[in-house]
Amino acid sequence: MRIAYTNMNLNFKKQNGLIPAIIQDANTCKVLMLGFMNKEAYQKTRRVKRVTFYSRSKKRLWTKGETSGNYLEVIDIKPDCDRDAILIKAIPKGPTCHSGAYSCFGEESGNNIIFFESLRALVEKRKHDMPLVPSAGEGSYTASLFRAGISKIGAKVTEEAEEVARAATSEGKARVIEEISDLLYHLTVLMAETKVDWMDIEQCLILRRG
Structure with a gap:
């Protein structure tokens, strides 16, 4: 994983401990989804090299793909100019959207x-x-x-x-x-x-x- 900054000094205080994370396909450069990270989710994303968000509804961390297997493998992370949002380039290991679509924004991958x-x-x-142990008739x-x-x-x-x-x-x-x-x-x-x-x-x- 190529991290653009070793110390990004991200501003988590500006939005009550969260920062928006825009996820972009590293191969096609198309936007896949938007999620939110707290400091713990951001640190886990860097550590395990898979995009991990903070769920505002469930009040917990969740790694994208933890149930579906459709992980987002991190390639690069860059902050914006105010350091209160980040852009993550990732390789999707399957559809990104819960609907089964390539992107949550309705884009086609252009890559079969x-x-x-x-x-x-x-x-x-x-x-x-x-x-x-398989059951009978499995x-x-x-x-x-x-x-x-x-x-x-x-x-x-x-x-x-x-x-x-x-x-x-x-x-x-x-x-x-x-x-x-x-x-x-x-x-x-x-x-x-x-x-x-x-x-x-x-x-x-x-x-x-x-």
Whole structure:
């Protein structure tokens, strides 16, 4: 995390212990949301490198994504000229708005990778929520893959890749789309198991492109 100022001397007194924090997508530069931080929330944001607000309704700290998995990974923090507001550049790990939208202000990301990050967050949630011992008839296919482990997940990726190739040679466009969708889903499960994000893939491809 690149923090622009080591000692920002933020003015928390001006607004009764709070400062507004504008969150901006570090990749697209679009505004994602506005929240409020007290000093403790600001310090936690810097410490854990995930945006953490102070909830004025619940009277407690809350880290964005703590229930959904759609965290805002902090890249940079800058104060305004009066040091009573901050701009945070972050990488969203899924939709920012509680409605499922990319931004609370209705903006589109202009970056389709956000869909895949959202899918990965959903898969990660399935993994997090699965019981240690499945009950009879427990029907989550995603959870069953995680229980089977990386060897099983890898085998499914191989199987789906072969089906994509077979569909491409003899089964037509509609079938190719279906098989690629299956492959991307299983790749997403594999990525969650190995702690790889779609942003990691994007950055690798950008570097290769030169």
